[in-house]
Amino acid sequence: MYEFSRGPLVWIAFAILFVGSVYRIVSAIVLARKDKVVLPYMKWKFSLRSLFHWSLPFGSHNMRIRPAFTVLSFLFHGCLLLTPLLTLGHVALVRESWGISWWSLPDGLSTMMTILVIIVGVFFVLRRIADPTVRFVTSYLDFVLVILVLAPFVTGLMAYYQVGNYETVMIVHMWAGAIWLAMIPFTRIAHMLFFPLTRAYMGCEFGHVRSARDW
Amino acid sequence: MKETPESKVVDPGIDETSRRLTPEKIQRVVKHVLNKETASRLQVYLDTCVRCGLCAEACHTYLSRDKDPNFSPVGKVKATLWELVKRDGKVDGEFVRNMARIAFTECSVCRRCSMYCPFGIDIAYLLLTVRRICSLLGVVPLYLQDTTNSHAATQNQMWVQQDEWIDTLQWQEEESQFEIPSCRIPLEKEGADVMYSVIAPEPKILAQLLGNMAQIFAVAGENWTMPATDGWDNSNMAMYSGDFEIMGRVERLHWETAARLRVKKIVMGECGHAFRGAVYDGPRWLGWQFPPIPMVHAIEYYYDLLSSGRIKVREKYKEHVTIQDPCNTVRGRGLGDKLRYVVNALCENFTDVTPKQEHNYCCAAGGGVINCGPPWKRSRMVSNRVKAEQLAATGADIVITPCHNCHSGIEDIIGHYDLGMHVKFISEIMVEVMEVPEHLKG
Amino acid sequence: MTLVRQEIHEMKAKNWDWQIGTRVLADLAKVRSSYARVDELDVSPDGELIAAPVKLEEGSFTACINEERWPDSYEICWFVRFTPAGKLIALVRIDDEWTVAVDGVPWEERFEYVWNPRFSADGSSVAVASKRDNLYGITINGKPWGTTFQGMRDFCISPDGTRSAATVQVAPLAEADVPAFFAGVWSVAVDGKAWNNRFVNAWNPVFSSDGQKVAVEIRTDICDYAIAVDGDPWPSRYGGVWAPICHPVDGGVIAPARLDGAWVLMKDGNQMWDGRYNQLWLQQCSRDGKRVAAVVSPVFGKWTVAVDDVPWRRVFGDMVQQPVFSPDGKHVAAVVKENNRWTIALDGEPVAADFDMIWDPVFSPCGSHVVARAERGGKYLVLYDGRTGRTAYDRLWEPVFSSDGRQVMLRYVRDDKYCRQVVSLNDLLK
Numbered sequence A: 001m002y003e004f005s006r007g008p009l010v011w012i013a014f015a016i017l018f019v020g021s022v023y024r025i026v027s028a029i030v031l032a033r034k035d036k037v038v039l040p041y042m043k044w045k046f047s048l049r050s051l052f053h054w055s056l057p058f059g060s061h062n063m064r065i066r067p068a069f070t071v072l073s074f075l076f077h078g079c080l081l082l083t084p085l086l087t088l089g090h091v092a093l094v095r096e097s098w099g100i101s102w103w104s105l106p107d108g109l110s111t112m113m114t115i116l117v118i119i120v121g122v123f124f125v126l127r128r129i130a131d132p133t134v135r136f137v138t139s140y141l142d143f144v145l146v147i148l149v150l151a152p153f154v155t156g157l158m159a160y161y162q163v164g165n166y167e168t169v170m171i172v173h174m175w176a177g178a179i180w181l182a183m184i185p186f187t188r189i190a191h192m193l194f195f196p197l198t199r200a201y202m203g204c205e206f207g208h209v210r211s212a213r214d215w
Numbered sequence B: 001m002k003e004t005p006e007s008k009v010v011d012p013g014i015d016e017t018s019r020r021l022t023p024e025k026i027q028r029v030v031k032h033v034l035n036k037e038t039a040s041r042l043q044v045y046l047d048t049c050v051r052c053g054l055c056a057e058a059c060h061t062y063l064s065r066d067k068d069p070n071f072s073p074v075g076k077v078k079a080t081l082w083e084l085v086k087r088d089g090k091v092d093g094e095f096v097r098n099m100a101r102i103a104f105t106e107c108s109v110c111r112r113c114s115m116y117c118p119f120g121i122d123i124a125y126l127l128l129t130v131r132r133i134c135s136l137l138g139v140v141p142l143y144l145q146d147t148t149n150s151h152a153a154t155q156n157q158m159w160v161q162q163d164e165w166i167d168t169l170q171w172q173e174e175e176s177q178f179e180i181p182s183c184r185i186p187l188e189k190e191g192a193d194v195m196y197s198v199i200a201p202e203p204k205i206l207a208q209l210l211g212n213m214a215q216i217f218a219v220a221g222e223n224w225t226m227p228a229t230d231g232w233d234n235s236n237m238a239m240y241s242g243d244f245e246i247m248g249r250v251e252r253l254h255w256e257t258a259a260r261l262r263v264k265k266i267v268m269g270e271c272g273h274a275f276r277g278a279v280y281d282g283p284r285w286l287g288w289q290f291p292p293i294p295m296v297h298a299i300e301y302y303y304d305l306l307s308s309g310r311i312k313v314r315e316k317y318k319e320h321v322t323i324q325d326p327c328n329t330v331r332g333r334g335l336g337d338k339l340r341y342v343v344n345a346l347c348e349n350f351t352d353v354t355p356k357q358e359h360n361y362c363c364a365a366g367g368g369v370i371n372c373g374p375p376w377k378r379s380r381m382v383s384n385r386v387k388a389e390q391l392a393a394t395g396a397d398i399v400i401t402p403c404h405n406c407h408s409g410i411e412d413i414i415g416h417y418d419l420g421m422h423v424k425f426i427s428e429i430m431v432e433v434m435e436v437p438e439h440l441k442g
Numbered sequence C: 001m002t003l004v005r006q007e008i009h010e011m012k013a014k015n016w017d018w019q020i021g022t023r024v025l026a027d028l029a030k031v032r033s034s035y036a037r038v039d040e041l042d043v044s045p046d047g048e049l050i051a052a053p054v055k056l057e058e059g060s061f062t063a064c065i066n067e068e069r070w071p072d073s074y075e076i077c078w079f080v081r082f083t084p085a086g087k088l089i090a091l092v093r094i095d096d097e098w099t100v101a102v103d104g105v106p107w108e109e110r111f112e113y114v115w116n117p118r119f120s121a122d123g124s125s126v127a128v129a130s131k132r133d134n135l136y137g138i139t140i141n142g143k144p145w146g147t148t149f150q151g152m153r154d155f156c157i158s159p160d161g162t163r164s165a166a167t168v169q170v171a172p173l174a175e176a177d178v179p180a181f182f183a184g185v186w187s188v189a190v191d192g193k194a195w196n197n198r199f200v201n202a203w204n205p206v207f208s209s210d211g212q213k214v215a216v217e218i219r220t221d222i223c224d225y226a227i228a229v230d231g232d233p234w235p236s237r238y239g240g241v242w243a244p245i246c247h248p249v250d251g252g253v254i255a256p257a258r259l260d261g262a263w264v265l266m267k268d269g270n271q272m273w274d275g276r277y278n279q280l281w282l283q284q285c286s287r288d289g290k291r292v293a294a295v296v297s298p299v300f301g302k303w304t305v306a307v308d309d310v311p312w313r314r315v316f317g318d319m320v321q322q323p324v325f326s327p328d329g330k331h332v333a334a335v336v337k338e339n340n341r342w343t344i345a346l347d348g349e350p351v352a353a354d355f356d357m358i359w360d361p362v363f364s365p366c367g368s369h370v371v372a373r374a375e376r377g378g379k380y381l382v383l384y385d386g387r388t389g390r391t392a393y394d395r396l397w398e399p400v401f402s403s404d405g406r407q408v409m410l411r412y413v414r415d416d417k418y419c420r421q422v423v424s425l426n427d428l429l430k
């Protein structure tokens, strides 16, 4: 089990992530042709302009009027994407099987980032419960989603601090990570894939078509 | 159930019609629209929304109703489209009635929320899709449907008869000659540079605006014309009732009338939604990527006249003024700076609004909301307290509103919240303060 | 319409003056100095006359022709236009009532209002929309319909000018009565007699060339459209239709219809072309009826002309206007627009030059030459087989070919003079 989880499972997860993502993006673009009025209006300049403003902390009006949320959101997403990529353990694993490696985070930092992800994740959950506007549009799936996202981080942390049976925790961690990866294209985490598309389109509708700003 | 401004509203256009619906018909229409008439945008938007609620702060209805979650943009989508998708269109007439109320009277498709959603999800498009479904089901607020029917029967918004139209122009030509004797409203002048088009309330109830424009064109020395046939009306409520076929028909006639008169551009009066219909929604539905002939909104035209010196100001307007940035020309065309240039050129004492430009609050009248008529007026007033607060904060006496819907909407708000202000179009101030050259006075 | 007019031209043109040379027919400066105001100009088909509404004094208008004027004056006189037969008409108001004046003589019948004059192709008939006691009808050559209606919108007259048809409102409609509207209050009246069938809407009626048949666009429900011929709708309903035309030879009714989200060309209720287009309208038949051309959009945002269902390879971004067949039906030309510049495309190839504005192409009788008038920098130019003439005019009306196609008549204003010039085709660009 451990061996399977360490080896093939990860590749299967990545394969699903890759194929799934390509499928989702390609089918969105193909469908956009059926929509007729999407692609003809797209221009790189205005796509990138909008993406730039919305990828930068405080790059948009809405980010500026809610600074705390903006900081938390950027920390969350930044740590979420960087920690798995740059954790020493992960990098070592890749070197073992592929012989390539890159810079990795010092242990202390990656632990902190992991904790940050978890804290902000919990904050998101609490916000969902506490803020009536968000609660109104929340379904149980949104909680499942956050749990799904947090699971690899929580188990990773547990493994690092040797909480519980190490091998079991590792197996759960690897499965959680794999499910997380594999689920990206098929759950709402797909927002990661669609963000550049929807943002670029709106950037063009505002900028190219209407000579207006959208941030 | 808590009583709200809308809970007791009686509107046969959605009450009676929704009661007569069968589940089969509802499902058939929902599936048709969701599978046949929409594609990528609908699907990607539904899949991408992370339910974060960040769009909420954008919406004047949400802000004005003490952050009632039912009025957040995403809340409106949840109550309508999400349910339709989840239940595969298996909903009852009562659901359709609610959906119509939300989509037609609680969202003015102003697109402010698209600037607040991190993904740029086009909530207005989603709610227009809901309106489309309602329209095909025949569940549309009575007054709005009646306006669409007027477009269908008369190709204008207010059942204006063909003779009434020409007669009014001839009358306004005479009126304008009291101010500037050489004023004309040249009808059917093939090969003019400009076709001037307006919305039907101008000939019907605000005819003096046509006379004002004749004066402005005279002073500017413009080579202009207006059609004596149908096709003069640039307004389009069919776009908002969800009847896109009629929307397209109205816009096609408008463009072909301009082409028939061989004009180089259309200049249009001070109206926001008409600009949207003529420049974006109409052409797209018909297959034009961009308008076939350039269309210049009044704000831009006045800007050109003032900045080039074709019109000079004799003495600036003295009253304390502020402005309403119409969504469809400011967020919808980036004319915010030009609007301010024009207002500063004409007026001495101008206080800007906050928020402003693209971020301005919608007037809550646009998007067909005011056209839903008297039954919904109180709801509309309650839905725009923030506008009243925003305007009151300027301390101005006059609100300049270069949009017909905004004009009526802001007038209502001023009345409802007792702001003691007045609403004016730019042209009304322009004819008052512009310099009339001697040779025209003779 | 264009075609028939061209035929008439050819018939009539035989009797006109085709001597090569230029004649100055009116000094416009002199005309302007004689009146308080001179409004929109129009010129006669033979080029001999130029006319305009003129103001004599406050509340007194008439028409002036060359340097003369009609003897009578009116409270208002406008829409001064020549018919294809060369008669001058105007819409005039006398004692607060309206009528049509033809060559200075008002019709006897008076109305609350008259508007939108239409001429039969040979110019023998003048029809106007007219209103009396708040009821609407058509008046042809001074004779009003026997029946009038509460509302009336689009109208047409038969090619020979003897008949007229209009979309009319046949039942009262209270304010905001949506159910009544959808029950149908619109129909078509032919010579004042309404069809029995009622529709939600009816638009753009058209007569067949023999004047025996009337076809019209109808709408029967919120999103159900069809074509009705002599009162009977085609069996199917479509997501949309556009204005029908009648085949010049077999009288069949040809109209675009929207089927499953795409536009197709239909004839008598059957699909005529296989092509499914993003848009399709302004279909035209050649004179012999053997070919059909239409404006189509093969993909979103691109426009061209399809001839017998074969789209031109070149597409245009802004706009394509109604195609025009050569008299022999071999060639098709249309006004096209791209990047806000106008020009003419002939058989799919746009002319190299472009303009601020251009008017419909005019084919020579043999079909091998095309002329058009165009505007650039406020001056008018002649475009001949793709080449632009050197002379700039202040105003220029549609160039006219002689029946043998060897001369062209130009009607223009230069240096404030109205001139009529006949040039041989070879000298047209000089």
Ligand code: HEM
Pocket: A073, A074, A077, A080, A081, A124, A125, A128, A145, A146, A149, A189, A191, A192, A193, A195, B050, B051, B052, B118, B119
């Ligand atoms: C690089 C691509 C990504 C972008 C641009 C992006 C953007 C966003 C945005 C704009 C939000 C809205 C609320 C907020 O700002 O927090 C959001 C929320 C969220 N994102 Fe992402 N995201 C990305 C990747 C991811 C990934 C890879 C995950 C997890 C696997 C993720 C998990 C979440 C979660 C759980 C929320 C929900 C917050 C809530 O419950 O309110 N995101 N994301």
Ligand code: SF4
Pocket: B058, B059, B060, B061, B072, B073, B076, B106, B107, B108, B109, B110, B111, B112, B113, B114, B123, B124, B362
């Ligand atoms: S009213 Fe405007 S801000 Fe509110 S939901 Fe509709 S489009 Fe969005």
Ligand code: SF4
Pocket: B048, B049, B050, B051, B052, B053, B054, B055, B056, B073, B074, B116, B117, B118, B119, B120, B121
């Ligand atoms: S801001 Fe955008 S993603 Fe967030 S809830 Fe609103 S629509 Fe959905």
Ligand code: SF4
Pocket: B108, B110, B272, B273, B325, B326, B327, B328, B329, B361, B362, B363, B364, B365, B366, B367, B403, B404, B405, B406, B407, B409
């Ligand atoms: S009426 Fe004016 S402010 Fe209101 S939606 Fe239209 S353009 Fe916007």
